[in-house]
Amino acid sequence: MRDLTSEREYAERCREALRRMVAGARENVAVGEHTWGDRYTAERLGFYLKTLARDMGEEGHNPPFFGVIAYGDADSDAGAGAGAGEHSRQTYYLGRRHISDAIGRPPMVIDWRAPVSAAFYQASAIEPRGIETRRRFGWSGQLLTSFEDEHLLTGSPSGGSDLVRREIERARVGPMRDIVATIQPEQDTLVRTDLDVSVCVQGAPGTGKTAVGLHRAAYLLYAYRSRLTRNGVLVLGPNRAFLHYISAVLPTLGEVDVEQTTIEQLLDREVRATDSSEAAEVKHDVRMAEVLRKAVYARIGRPERAVVVSDESYKWRVNQHEFAEMVVEAEADATTYLTGRERVIARIVAALQRQAEARGQNCNGVWLRRMARAVMADVEAVWPNLKADEVLADVLSDPGPAADGILSAAERQAISWSRPRKAKSARWTAADAVLLDEASALLERSPAYGHVIVDEAQDLSPMQCRAIARRSEHNSITVLGDLAQGTTAWAATDWPAQLAHLGQPSAEIVALSTGFRVPAVVVELANRLLTALGVGVPATTSFRSDGELTIRQVDDLPAGCVENVQRALSAEGSIGVIAADHQVAALADGLKAAGIEVVPADGDGRVAVVPASLAKGLEYDHVIAVEPADIVASEPRGLNRLYVVLTRAVSRLDVLHTRPLPTELLG
Template identity: 30%
Template sequence: MAEQETYQDTHQEEQQRLERSLSDIDKQLSEIGPRYTGNDFTEQMLDLQREERKRRLEIARKEPYFGRIDFQELPEGSSDSEANGDLAKPLYIGKAGVAKGGGNELLVIDWRAPAASLFYSFTGGDASAAYDSPDGEVNGYVHLKRNLMVRGGELIRMVDSYVRGQEEGAVSDEFLLYRLGENKDNKLRDIVSTIQEEQDRIIRAERNKALFIQGVAGSGKTTVALHRLAFLLYQYEGRIRAERMIIFAPNRMFLDYISGVLPELGVGDISQTTFSDWSIQLLEHEVTLADPSETMAHWFEQPRSAEELEHASGRYKGCLSFKAEVDKRIEEFMAGIVPETAFQPLDGYVLTAAAMRKWYDTDYGEELIMQKRDRLASRIRRWLESELKARNVTDKKKRAAAMQKLNAFVKKIPSYTAVQLYLSLFKGKTALASMPRAIAKTTAERLGGGSAAAEDLAALAYIQLRLHGLKTAPYDHIVIDEAQDYSPFQLEALKLCQRTASMTVLGDLQQGIHAYVGIQSWKELTRLFDAEQTEMFELNRSYRSTMEIIEFANHILGGMTGEVKPAVPVFRSGEPVVSEAADEEGWLPAIADTIRSWQAAGVYDTMSVIGRTARECEIIHKHLVRQGIEASLVQSKQPTYGGGLTVVPVYLSKGLEFDAVLIADAGEEAYGELDAKLLYVGCTRALHMLKLFYRGQRTPLLGSWEV
């Protein structure tokens, strides 16, 4: 009873503190005033500062803070001191820093600030704690760590995860488990209130490195990468800019799914795209992208052998040996740019090959290939104009003859677009002898028709960057999501877009379902950088699914070998995984009945039926609609994910998550021995409930698992 009264008193104190904070924020907002619309530059700059302050206050108004940590700072030079709670200062952590009354005293500390790192790094114990500040390391004692949930101006939940002097128990994860137990909507959300220690280390890692993150399904790696962008903008304010950051996601639907995270963190202007869309734009739409669904259908709509995967054209065109062939062709082009013969437009006029070579090598040494080529052509034109002027040549016929020879000479200086140079690898006498004939023929025909397959874009982008460079400023930071599906050649192209490597590269080898283009080991990508430029992180803890679902999914991959450890679930128990046999006649009705029962229970906000193929999903979707069940069908070109009930092919479900998942058919014909990663992806989309139907014999991937 006494504990309950103490909790209520503390809750009331926190609510009163919250109300004072909101009142202060409202007062500051009311004092900002209207926008300045005049032409005075100083006033315009002041107005931008006021708008930035207004933006931070509006973020804070929705949820002023989510955590509190009471920290007693030790005096400078002190090696130890008796912990004294009376000397501890309460620090409230929120998405945006707010000064009390607009002054110097902080009402809320920004989650990215050095002192706020204590909230994430401190996990308990009576020993002293420390954080790195701009002035050096700050040491002290933590007396209280409190999680707070604020909604609509009310304190909804309060959990003390650490109180100095009290026995520590399971309460440390209570708030996290509560948040993980919430239902999902159709957007990925920020995790600032539940960032874990291992995630925080990645977010706050050094900027000028290529960070590689191997994260199991549900480890929060995508969200961590987005929070890292927000942190870098805060930590390096004035040195890096949001408009010089870029995020590469696997498809447009996934971009829509993650689109809410950065605005929630108060970050805008960061480009978010796919590698295909970015490449086509870089190439100035000289080619269109061949239908990506054709490639996926080719590999996912029917079983494939290990040999077919190993010798797929996408793996050939993504490897470093193919890049070496591209580099060789670029060098050949460069070697032929400077004419080997003198230019003689008129008798007695001679521009030697040696002079042109000197211009090219010395005067334009550091410039891009096509810039050097165009500047050489311009220099030759200026040389002729200068000679004609110096010799006072006014005869029109003589001048016309000289200009005619000039145009003919300049025209012979080689000039390629990226597509033309790339096509030379596959067509005619210049085609590579080592190129498999079928790949060369198909590629040449496609490029000749004005389109390119996704597997060609790495080489095309690389050639474009070598020839013309990036039209914008170099990127300050690059995020690559689902990087296990990237080839080494793609990363080599992106490296050309930065002066210094600053990347966050994340993925999961266990979800590497695009084996026809992707990597089989992170070493394929990390070796592209110097050792001191890279850092590898592993996130093995899965926060998405229940223990039952994670253990079941790990069993599917149990027979696989590799460098990845199995997922470790958070101690969150739920419903057991269920599998049921379904005959052909009763299969579709059973799917509809399951969905109806889930909807009637009113427990799940988002549900998904995951099919093996696009054709299977179309059949399921039509049946559900005929049964009066509202559902959306996900297709390869779909730009958005709307939530609710979704029918989706398993190979398009990666990155998404749902409260409840029904695997439509886990029979042996649907998932063979080579499809373990594919089935693993489907099962790990589920947060709270997972059920599988199977037609015929159950897939051997489940082995002896009893479900």
């Protein structure tokens, strides 16, 4: 193994090789722009080459490698290299990206997603996997400052890596970083799960469940790129602030063609009205799927006459009973409403074609299209064309016919419009957007992705789950969440039911309970709330023994907040002031008046003032949680919201209050 000076020299050689790779990629872009081939092929090649050149060019900001594994000698009499196999006496450097100095030569650095890299994360003194030495590197910017070796074949248990601990505890400002250098064995197993396997991660605060999901996206695109190129990967987050926070992770892992959005943006409907809480709960209930299905298929009638089509001197005919049989068969077989309608048209035209051909008629494409137009009125009378907004407008104008026997009278009243409206004059709500998506899916198939990763899944309603399930091309989903952090009115209280709504009832549920980002003193405070939350999740344990907790009663919250922020600014790292939504403006004004620059939850800056409703998924080195009693009182699941707020702190937590603390927090 190299000494520190030699490792620095090797790092510089890797950087030089990467620079040559970038130059070569850019040259290939110029060549690719003038390549022979059809227009589509040339366009796809050009896009690929430009993306590769861009990604490789951006890679220069990261250290070229973060670790190295050296295998033992498999032929050793002592058997020290047992398990090395084909890797006997081989040494592999691991990084975020593959680096090579020449075609045909062994790579200088191997991509962290390659199969051989799994041993770096999984090997231990108990199961060394043939690895003699595992080395981790410490970096300060681009400067290699240190390394740390573990000698696994000696069988001596390790006390844990100081470099891993320091990296986990390192202060941070700005978006979330990747965790390729610190992935734990249980996290790596989840990341490398096969594409065809859906998995649910119940992750306590700070356990890295979001990082696992993002790294899984990068891994799947590496291991199954040919399968995922056409449909891609979708990452769903709870809000825009969360998406901003995670936005930098996948690009640093070499993946930029991943769609990251929220469920609201995915549904893509203009929201111009607000539901009452009662109406929203009914609309998000899974029974609404049956209401809409009933409303759609109730439009299908039975033919009252035969289909007769004039064709010059001939008349072609489909008898009433034949027409009726076609409708019944199409209704039974069709996957969507409009597919069934097209099948009826096709079957009628085929029957006419058989009659015409028996008379010697030339039934070319023009003739077939003319016949399809000619029978359209007959089909429309029995199987009318529908639009999703028209279906929903009819249901909300008068829920009775479709909801009878499914919803109670009170529930029908809750979702009913005060007066009937047409779709064009409707003002849709956020819950209506979910119903419109369901209705659209009943009419025709929705676009889908090769893999879907959904974070904070415990907050999804059954109807939102159905919308997500429809967008999984291969029924391949990674579900991330924490039942203890459920804050919506329809939040899940157990995973099996939620997974059933997502179309994955048999998905494996894996619990991560070791918090790597939240210190023990904060975890112990937050754990006091678990009993009152009424969800069966294991208490969080912390990997970290550092951290600070201060609980202080003050007379003036804005003034106390300013004082705490000024004190926090003397230390390194990001600061998040989190309070009940209605208090945010006053706290931000107080900080600005004191000359402190503040940013919103989705902004870039040292001090962020964050509404409690947007805190989920975010983290700050120093959190100032303001007036817990107000946070609890602001919503029905206020204790869950407080649990979220407290666990955003990754180093220090200050709790400021004027009112008495919630009794649950006192233990």
